[in-house]
Amino acid sequence: MNQRALPPLVVADPDPAWQHQMMLLLQRDFHCYPASTLHEAVQAIERVHPVLLIMELNQPDGDGFALIHYLQASPELRRILIACVTTRSAITDKVRAIRAGVDDYIVKPPDAVTFAGRMVMLRRLGHMARSYA
């Protein structure tokens, strides 16, 4: 399969094991770019203009919500779909994320059988779902 034809996606997770596992599940449908910090995520986003950002909220150089707000404040970057894949399972985090503009929220571990398909369908239909908020 031609990697260049696949839509770009950034996986921002500081845990190398999670990063690797998610990229493995997604590599058939996306061209995956890894990031291990918020700083690296911003660099990757500005370089590859991903269709989708997958992000752990707990990052070594800050809270993931800072990146969500940064993306939402930009007319160009707010088009990027955001899926949090995180260890945080509190309702307050989930609701805060949805209100901040996150399109999907998955508590680790993601379902290995449906994860890639879920991200594929999010890319195809995620922008439509935003309008029902």
Add this chain to the structure above:
Amino acid sequence: MDFSLITVLVVDDNPELLSILAEGLELAGPFHVLTAQDGLQGLELCLQHRPDCLVIDVKMPQINGYQLVRLLRGDPQTAQIPLILLTALAQDYERSVGLSAGTDRYLIKPVTPRELAKVVREVVALSHQERQKRFQHLVEVEGEQLDE
């Protein structure tokens, strides 16, 4: 399976419709019916009571039905709960958005309590493996069509 033991949580921001649905389901099931008036309360009650099935309206403030479905499917604690979206939105792409979020069934209003009770029984009988299989099928078939 003893269907009289099924607990259904209905989430709808319209109090009148919520009441009609809850009473109708209690009679048609019979089910034990809980109600929530918005997505947030739905999320809280779901974690608190672990119902056997949720019936969710799409258009709601704060957290809409699609978002609620994603939040529930995205948490291992609630990922296996049968979910039904109930909506007045009848366009094909709206149905696709609902199914791609992970709902088991997408029903267009109006639906009689008897019809809804039948669908509740159907989705409660689904195994997690069957649910995963259906979703994969959706991705393969419907996803391809959306790309065309």
